[in-house]
Amino acid sequence: MLSLDLNLVWNIINLVVLYLLLRHFLFKPVMGIMEKRRQIIEDGLKNAQDAQNDAMKMKQEYEDALKGAKQESAQIIENARSAAKNEYNRIVGEAGDKAGNIIESAKETVRVEREQTMKELQSEIAGLAVASAAKIVGRTADEDLYDQFLKEVGGSHDDTDNK
Amino acid sequence: MEELNCETVFTLPVLGGISESVVVTWIIMAVLVILSIVLVRNLKVENPGKVQLALEAGIGWAQDFFEGIIGKENRRYIPYLITVLLYLAFSNTIAPLFGFKPPTKDLNVTAGLAIMSMCLIEYSGIHKNGLKHWVKHFAQPVPVVAPIMILEVVIRPLSLCMRLFGNMLAGFVVMELIKTIVPLIIPIPVSFYFDIFDGLLQAYVFVFLTGLFMNEEME
Numbered sequence: 427m428l429s430l431d432l433n434l435v436w437n438i439i440n441l442v443v444l445y446l447l448l449r450h451f452l453f454k455p456v457m458g459i460m461e462k463r464r465q466i467i468e469d470g471l472k473n474a475q476d477a478q479n480d481a482m483k484m485k486q487e488y489e490d491a492l493k494g495a496k497q498e499s500a501q502i503i504e505n506a507r508s509a510a511k512n513e514y515n516r517i518v519g520e521a522g523d524k525a526g527n528i529i530e531s532a533k534e535t536v537r538v539e540r541e542q543t544m545k546e547l548q549s550e551i552a553g554l555a556v557a558s559a560a561k562i563v564g565r566t567a568d569e570d571l572y573d574q575f576l577k578e579v580g581g582s583h584d585d586t587d588n589k
Numbered sequence: 590m591e592e593l594n595c596e597t598v599f600t601l602p603v604l605g606g607i608s609e610s611v612v613v614t615w616i617i618m619a620v621l622v623i624l625s626i627v628l629v630r631n632l633k634v635e636n637p638g639k640v641q642l643a644l645e646a647g648i649g650w651a652q653d654f655f656e657g658i659i660g661k662e663n664r665r666y667i668p669y670l671i672t673v674l675l676y677l678a679f680s681n682t683i684a685p686l687f688g689f690k691p692p693t694k695d696l697n698v699t700a701g702l703a704i705m706s707m708c709l710i711e712y713s714g715i716h717k718n719g720l721k722h723w724v725k726h727f728a729q730p731v732p733v734v735a736p737i738m739i740l741e742v743v744i745r746p747l748s749l750c751m752r753l754f755g756n757m758l759a760g761f762v763v764m765e766l767i768k769t770i771v772p773l774i775i776p777i778p779v780s781f782y783f784d785i786f787d788g789l790l791q792a793y794v795f796v797f798l799t800g801l802f803m804n805e806e807m808e
Binding site: 429430432433434435438443444447448449451456457459460462463466 | 633637641644692704
């Protein structure tokens with residue numbers, strides 16, 4: 427009962443063989459499967475985390491781009507507005523100048539025309555006066571009267587010329 | 590008294606007598622290997638079946654249990670410890686279940702297990718911390734304790750061996766006596782205690798202490 431013999435060795439060998447057999451048939455496959463599953467779950471979680479990080483990064487980028495676009499559009503509008511204002515001022519100024527010129531030249535034309543008309547009128551009036559005088563005095567006009575008239579009219583004629 | 594003896598089942602020409610415990614161990618080995626081959630078939634990573642789930646739960650429990658004792662970094666020793674646990678659980682409870690004498694009632698078996706445990710304990714310490722540290726640790730914390738520390742190398746497996754052997758033999762003897770006196774009904778609850786409960790408890794204690802000693806040695 428309490429004796430140690432060669433069976434001790436057989437039992438140790440048995441134990442080692444059992445360990446090797448179980449390791450090959452039981453632990454390797456089962457632990458392998460468990461490890462594989464753990465790996466898959468870990469990968470899945472990691473992938474999900476990566477995807478989320480990517481999404482967040484993209485969102486940030488889009489937001490930045492959107493902000494930039496907003497600023498840019500505001501800048502563009504501002505530029506367009508100031509350009510339009512400049513153009514407006516320029517056009518209005520030009521128009522004002524042009525209108526002034528036109529008015530000026532119209533005034534000048536009117537003045538020149540008036541003067542011309544005046545001149546024509548004077549010569550016509552002189553002619554008419556001569557004719558009427560001739561009619562009044564008759565065909566044989568008095569030399570003295572004629573001279574006197576001429577003096578009078580010529581004096582006024584000179585006055586208008588000098589004006 | 591003839592039940593207490595370990596009979597020699599047959600004798601090989603050169604190697605001598607093969608005792609009962611060795612033959613029963615062979616049977617247990619065969620059962621364990623066939624069971625694992627049958628259960629491990631068709632393992633799937635996804636959608637595991639009920640059998641696979643139970644198997645994984647069992648192995649996972651044992652793995653967590655031993656990881657808790659010897660640490661995650663020493664998980665390479667876990668398969669051996671689970672093997673011993675399975676072997677002891679089967680051999681301690683084989684008497685009421687299948688009518689064999691438990692092999693652990695034979696001192697040769699428990700001594701073999703204890704020697705293996707001793708080798709494993711010392712090997713794990715040497716593997717982890719190096720031979721130099723292993724030699725030095727006998728003189729820790731003071732050199733005076735060196736003889737006790739050296740004795741401990743032998744005492745630890747001896748206590749493992751004797752605890753298991755004593756428990757199993759005592760249980761077996763008590764069961765045989767009860768069966769001789771009252772062969773009816775009474776042995777059933779007593780058998781549950783001495784064979785099933787004590788057998789599983791001793792299997793647990795054996796691997797638990799082995800793990801604990803290994804952890805101690807690896808510190």
